[in-house]
Amino acid sequence: xxxxxxxxxxxxxxxxxxxxxxxxxxxxxxxxxxxxxxxxxxxxxxxxxxxxxxxxxxxxxxxxxxxxxxxxxxxxxxxxxxxxxxxxxxxxxxxxxxxxxxxxxxxxxxxxxxxxxxxxxxxxxxxxxxxxxxxxxxxxxxxxxxxxxxxxxxxxxxxxxxxxxxxxxxxxxxxxxxxxxxxxxxxxxxxxxxxxxxxxxxxxxxxxxxxxxxxxxxxxxxxxxxxxxxxxxxxxxxxxxxxxxxxxxxxxxxxxxxxxxxxxxxxxxxxxxxxxxxxxxxxxxxxxxxxxxxxxxxxxxxxxxxxxxxxxxxxxxxxxxxxxxxxxxxxxxxxxxxxxxxxxxxxxxxxxxxxxxxxxxxxxxxxxxxxxxxxxxxxxxxxxxx
Numbered sequence: 001x002x003x004x005x006x007x008x009x010x011x012x013x014x015x016x017x018x019x020x021x022x023x024x025x026x027x028x029x030x031x032x033x034x035x036x037x038x039x040x041x042x043x044x045x046x047x048x049x050x051x052x053x054x055x056x057x058x059x060x061x062x063x064x065x066x067x068x069x070x071x072x073x074x075x076x077x078x079x080x081x082x083x084x085x086x087x088x089x090x091x092x093x094x095x096x097x098x099x100x101x102x103x104x105x106x107x108x109x110x111x112x113x114x115x116x117x118x119x120x121x122x123x124x125x126x127x128x129x130x131x132x133x134x135x136x137x138x139x140x141x142x143x144x145x146x147x148x149x150x151x152x153x154x155x156x157x158x159x160x161x162x163x164x165x166x167x168x169x170x171x172x173x174x175x176x177x178x179x180x181x182x183x184x185x186x187x188x189x190x191x192x193x194x195x196x197x198x199x200x201x202x203x204x205x206x207x208x209x210x211x212x213x214x215x216x217x218x219x220x221x222x223x224x225x226x227x228x229x230x231x232x233x234x235x236x237x238x239x240x241x242x243x244x245x246x247x248x249x250x251x252x253x254x255x256x257x258x259x260x261x262x263x264x265x266x267x268x269x270x271x272x273x274x275x276x277x278x279x280x281x282x283x284x285x286x287x288x289x290x291x292x293x294x295x296x297x298x299x300x301x302x303x304x305x306x307x308x309x310x311x312x313x314x315x316x317x318x319x320x321x322x323x324x325x326x327x328x329x330x331x332x333x334x335x336x337x338x339x340x341x342x343x344x345x346x347x348x349x350x351x352x353x354x355x356x357x358x359x360x361x362x363x364x365x366x367x368x369x370x371x372x373x374x375x376x377x378x379x380x381x382x383x384x385x386x
Contacts, residue, residue, distance in 0.1 A: 008337060011363030024262050055068075071246070072251060100178075108147075128155030143173045149178040149180070155310075156286075165193055225250075278366050
């Protein structure tokens with residue numbers, strides 16, 4: 001049994017992390033371990049510098065106008081919930097796509113039931129691609145928000161967020177973009193894209209630890225944006241009302257400073273390495289994998305054929321074979337770690353035709369190698385022939 005690991009589930013959580021990530025976290029826990037903004041003593045000030053440095057890194061990565069517009073949350077799901085709950089009210093109409101993760105669909109359905117919003121899911125094609133005109137045609141007079149993933153965690157398809165941003169603003173609707181699958185992999189310019197809210201997560205291609213993420217918010221939108229959580233911020237402690245200024249308006253309670261320290265190091269690694277370099281490497285691996293598995297008779301590959309229209313996430317099915325069993329055997333017999341099932345995105349699987357069984361997903365990261373890909377292709381060939 002070969003237990004040398006090939007980790008190919010980077011769309012869920014990137015692994016491994018750069019050493020600088022855990023070193024930054026260790027430094028905080030060993031030498032700082034105080035709350036930022038909660039005291040005037042040296043350790044609290046050190047913690048505040050760590051948090052501010054992380055905010056500056058996110059601002060630079062996304063080309064945001066100001067570091068104050070960067071808000072830290074628990075993860076991208078938390079960030080998306082903040083946007084939906086903070087900007088929508090009864091009677092509002094929301095547009096989204098059929099490639100969305102449950103981090104979008106479930107909050108929308110909950111608000112549909114409890115608040116009274118109306119939701120329209122605009123269908124993508126079988127490759128997971130969205131025609132912006134379909135989004136435009138679905139607009140209504142009361143459309144208040146368009147919320148859209150930048151790339152599918154199932155099909156790997158990249159959605160046209162630039163075109164949809166223009167559609168949203170022409171309709172005087174909020175535009176919220178989910179960059180869970182693209183932040184750190186694609187260059188995203190907040191100022192040029194002009195979304196109302198851009199949500200990101202730390203533990204995927206930003207190479208940070210789990211439990212980190214946040215959003216960047218347009219300053220005009222922030223004025224109309226109700227905070228989902230209120231509480232202590234270390235600022236204006238004499239006031240019983242939540243501060244109205246950024247980022248304190250949305251950052252109640254003691255932050256995950258140890259995680260934020262790790263996130264700052266992950267973002268620094270991404271920027272030093274270069275997003276174009278990272279994307280070229282990961283797409284080379286994805287292309288190698290697709291070319292390899294296409295030669296295996298039982299395997300079908302999903303998502304766009306044009307590599308420029310996808311990320312390094314590839315879902316496959318294997319005729320007459322149980323995908324959960326294949327994933328188990330890849331792990332136990334070959335040391336290859338992938339994810340089978342519905343990937344928390346049932347609508348995406350319905351769109352590409354893999355519901356309810358789901359698919360077997362391979363997602364490549366910066367630290368994967370051509371040898372990892374060759375190993376996966378060889379293992380799949382053996383399992384398909386058995």
